[in-house]
Amino acid sequence: MRVTVRLFARLRDIAGSGDLARDAPTGATVGDVWRGLVAEFPEMAGYDSSISSAVNADYAKMTAAVSDGDEVAFLPPVSGG
């Protein structure tokens, strides 16, 4: 299946894009998608314990399953206000 990966702030800078299309095996979780990204962009490993994630614009845990066509977002620590 194919998912859209959304990246923000420094994660977007590291990847060079905020919008990536990536393949994931059936049954993959948000965490699996993240680990695929870290393998591709090792600099992201530093965010293992500090990122949040969302599926289709709702906060989701790293253990949540993803489906074909989902938008999976990875959010570095926030700094609004």
Place this chain on the structure above:
Amino acid sequence: MTPRIAVTTSRLELDLLVRVVSNGGGHGAIATFIGVVRDNNLNRRVTHLEYEAYEPLALKALEQICDEAVREWPGTRLAVHHRVGRLAIGEASIIIAAASAHRAHAFAACRYVIERVKQIVPIWKHEFFEGGEVWIEGATANPQDEAARMEAIRRACA
């Protein structure tokens, strides 16, 4: 009509938020908060900021925060607008307005909203300063974290 909650590239206007929370005549107090771009941070001379948002989730998180505040301080009416894009020194990055029957709830709800914004709203500040730039990274956003929510209530009531 002005929305109660907005993430926008347009300049923020306090009057609009005050008007949004003023509907009806039952309020005896309106507290407001304006977050402003500062010209210095950690001994750096800041030239400007760029804010980025994951807009659909930022809007939902702001809704959640306002719902939480109303549960905590019933009868409060809230509006929150957050700016994104490039902001110059002195410009408003966020404006919050909280209307309530009495001042204590208005102040508390207003403070609560800004504390929660800093905890769970997916917006990021890119700081440009003399000699470089850096993404500011604050809290790991977890809307289910009760300890963080209780800390925001504690600060709101301090």
